[in-house]
Amino acid sequence: MRKINEIFYSLQGEGAHAGTPAVFVRFSGCNLKCIFCDTSHESGTEMGDEEIIEEVCKYPCRMVIMTGGEPGLWIDDALVDLLHKAGKYVAVETNGTQVLPEAVDWVTCSPKEGTVLRVRHIDEVKVVYIGQDVSPYLLIEAKEHFLQPCSCQNTEEVIEYIKKHPQWRLSLQTHKLINIP
Ligand SMILES: C[S@@+](CC[C@H](N)C(=O)[O-])C[C@H]1O[C@@H](n2cnc3c(N)ncnc32)[C@H](O)[C@@H]1O
Numbered sequence: 001m002r003k004i005n006e007i008f009y010s011l012q013g014e015g016a017h018a019g020t021p022a023v024f025v026r027f028s029g030c031n032l033k034c035i036f037c038d039t040s041h042e043s044g045t046e047m048g049d050e051e052i053i054e055e056v057c058k059y060p061c062r063m064v065i066m067t068g069g070e071p072g073l074w075i076d077d078a079l080v081d082l083l084h085k086a087g088k089y090v091a092v093e094t095n096g097t098q099v100l101p102e103a104v105d106w107v108t109c110s111p112k113e114g115t116v117l118r119v120r121h122i123d124e125v126k127v128v129y130i131g132q133d134v135s136p137y138l139l140i141e142a143k144e145h146f147l148q149p150c151s152c153q154n155t156e157e158v159i160e161y162i163k164k165h166p167q168w169r170l171s172l173q174t175h176k177l178i179n180i181p
C-alpha cells in the first residue's frame with residue numbers, strides 16, 4: 001500500500017512540460033520541511049497499486065506526474081512498470097534526496113539548500129528562487145535548468161537574475177496564474 005494525498009487531472013503548470021495534460025499522483029509526507037512549501041501533503045489514504053492504476057486510467061492523458069510530498073519515499077519499479085503497462089509516461093517531481101526507479105521517463109529535480117542529491121538521472125532542474133546562491137545547481141547535468149519564483153511573489157527578481165545569468169530559464173507556476181489545480 002502507498003499513502004496518497006490526492007490524485008487529480010490538470011495541466012503540468014511548471015517546467016519544460018508546462019501546458020501538458022497530466023494526472024497528478026500526490027504522495028503523502030516528506031523528508032524535508034521547506035519554509036516556502038506550498039503544499040499540504042500530510043493527510044492521505046492508503047491505496048493499493050491496482051486502485052492507483054484504476055484511478056489514473058480514468059483520465060485520457062498519457063502523462064502521469066508523481067509528486068508529493070516526496071514521491072521518492074514511495075515509488076518503486078513495480079509501480080512504474082504497472083504505469084508503463086497501462087501505456088503511461090511517468091514523470092516525477094522530486095527534491096532529489098532519494099534514489100528513484102531507473103525506468104522513470106522524466107525526472108524533475110528541485111534541489112533544496114543543505115541537502116545531498118542521491119538521484120542518479122535528472123532531466124530538468126527546477127530551483128525555487130529565494131535569493132540563495134543558485135550557481136552550484138548549474139553544475140548538475142540536465143537538459144534544462146529552471147528558476148521558479150516563490151509563490152509567484154518575486155517574478156521580477158527572477159527575471160532580472162536570469163537576464164544576467166542566461167543559462168537559466170524561467171519556470172512560472174502557470175496553474176496558479178490561471179486558477180487550476
Ligand atoms: C510541492 S513539491 C513536491 C515534490 C518534491 N518534494 C520537490 O520539492 O520537488 C513540487 C514542486 O513545487 C515546488 N515548490 C514548492 N513550494 C513552492 C513555492 N512556494 N513556490 C514555488 N514553487 C514551489 C518544489 O520546489 C517542487 O519543484
Ligand SMILES: Nc1nc2[nH]cc(C(=O)O)c2c(=O)[nH]1
Nearest residue numbers: 011012013014067093175181
Ligand atoms: N498544475 C500543477 N502543476 C504542477 N507541477 C508540479 C506540481 C507539484 O505540486 O508537484 C504541480 C501542481 O500542483 N499543479
Ligand code: SF4
Nearest residue numbers: 030032034037069095
Ligand atoms: S521537499 Fe518538496 S514537498 Fe517537501 S517540504 Fe520541500 S517543497 Fe515541500
Ligand SMILES: [Mg+2]
Nearest residue numbers: 038039067181
Ligand atoms: Mg504544486
